[in-house]
């Protein structure tokens with residue numbers, strides 16, 4: 001996987017975790033979980049974000065604002081954001097060397 | 113959600129009855145390796161990073177002798193549950209300081225919008241309060257016996 005894509009995936013997973021604590025923290029704490037490391041997680045998120053190329057970052061932010069999630073998995077050659085077909089040639093030739101976008105919705109593509 | 117529904121998200125390939133690691137990091141590695149070999153999930157690094165972040169947020173060893181590592185990641189496409197056991201027990205930063213012997217790992221995709229995995233977590237934690245059950249789980253000979261004990265109420 002492209003190192004920038006790896007960072008974007010890690011960033012989105014971290015933001016999901018932070019959002020979960022914000023939205024579901026009380027319920028999770030009721031089960032016994034503690035979230036004392038939340039501030040550290042926010043700092044770690046900033047640290048990952050600072051390693052992302054600014055061009056990718058502004059794009060990631062714009063997509064997150066628009067769709068909720070900027071990075072989406074490709075499943076059965078479909079972008080799971082908009083369900084448009086992703087040509088298989090996309091994967092083999094270019095995925096390794098660059099961060100790939102869906103041609104119809106612009107979301108960042110990830111092959112799980 | 114009942115335990116039967118929760119167990120639909122696991123399989124014999126996701127059962128590790130004899131973990132070998134002796135510290136938290138080693139256990140997390142073994143758990144992630146188990147997820148990769150037991151499914152068509154590929155991206156170990158992504159899952160490891162997520163579980164590590166979750167442990168840094170606060171230890172998931174919240175049950176008596178039981179941990180529930182969990183979270184959402186792009187690396188999986190459906191709720192996946194791995195069950196594991198360490199006879200010796202390991203220091204998993206539990207609040208009471210006791211060693212952790214049983215592990216229920218729940219990994220969900222980001223688009224799990226109805227929070228199915230949180231409901232599964234709640235059901236597992238509730239079930240794990242039963243001390244007799246924990247003894248049975250430690251003694252269960254195989255996956256089927258382990259699941260049968262889980263299903264008993």
Ligand SMILES: [Zn+2]
Pocket residue numbers: 079080081082083084102103104105106107
């Ligand atoms: Zn798309």
